[in-house]
Amino acid sequence: MPSGRYEFRVEGRLSDEVAGEFGELEVSESVPETVMHGEVVDEAHLHGILARFRSLGLHVVSMREVPR
Incomplete structure (x- = not known):
């Protein structure tokens, strides 16, 4: 799999602490x-x-590769 830009949608709102576990993602x-x-x-x-x-x-609702 080559590198790519991905979008993940997770259920609910994340605390700042939990969101911080994914520092490489916006x-x-x-x-x-x-x-x-x-x-x-x-x-x-x-x-x-x-x-x-x-x-x-965390419950992942969807995951998809998106255009850069």
Whole structure:
């Protein structure tokens, strides 16, 4: 998988502390979800981001690659 820009939508609003766990992503609110987007360098990086969502108990509503 080549690098790409991805958008992740997670359920609810994130605290500043939880949002800080995703320093490589830009975070914005779009009630009732939080939208996070940024550059994903490879498949391992993508799986790492998804693992962080899971470990923090966040529900990913959608994930998609977006144009740069």
